[in-house]
Amino acid sequence: MAAVIFPSPPPRAKEAVEFYEGVFGAQTIQHSSRPVAVFGNKSLIWLSSYCILVGSNRITVSDRLEDLHVAAVASVPHICPSLVTTDIYDMVAKSVANGCVLMGSVREDPYRPGVLVGTLRDPFGVTWSFYNRAIGNLKEK
Numbered sequence: 001m002a003a004v005i006f007p008s009p010p011p012r013a014k015e016a017v018e019f020y021e022g023v024f025g026a027q028t029i030q031h032s033s034r035p036v037a038v039f040g041n042k043s044l045i046w047l048s049s050y051c052i053l054v055g056s057n058r059i060t061v062s063d064r065l066e067d068l069h070v071a072a073v074a075s076v077p078h079i080c081p082s083l084v085t086t087d088i089y090d091m092v093a094k095s096v097a098n099g100c101v102l103m104g105s106v107r108e109d110p111y112r113p114g115v116l117v118g119t120l121r122d123p124f125g126v127t128w129s130f131y132n133r134a135i136g137n138l139k140e141k
Helices: 014-022 066-071 088-097
Strands: 002-005 027-037 044-054 057-064 083-084 118-122 127-132
Touching: 014 027, 014 044, 014 057, 083 118, 088 118, 088 127
Parallel strands: 002 057, 083 127
Antiparallel strands: 027 044, 044 057, 118 127
16 A cells, blocks of 8 residues: 655655654654745745655655645545554554544444454544454454
């Protein structure tokens, strides 16, 4: 899966990537930055774009110039990266301890018996879906 994430409010791409590396085990494979002058601002603002791998998912995390002209941006990306984890309960606990919000509870997927799923929203407004393929590991911790 390839996806693009625009953390809100910008510029927070660097902060988001550091969060994804620390919490989800992401790896940065490419980074670029550029200075831009924003109307009404006397200093330059650096906008960054990163290409990261989270599991087998290639994700671009980028600051958007358009968002800098708005005082507050409340948009949430319309993607939901889905990641496989060996221990969904540990991943959820680590994510929540680092500022994510659990959206509901970890549960068995009704369409995939034996598969546990959990959905989290990170501090940047991105929703992530985690699942554990381990059959027979359905007991809650």
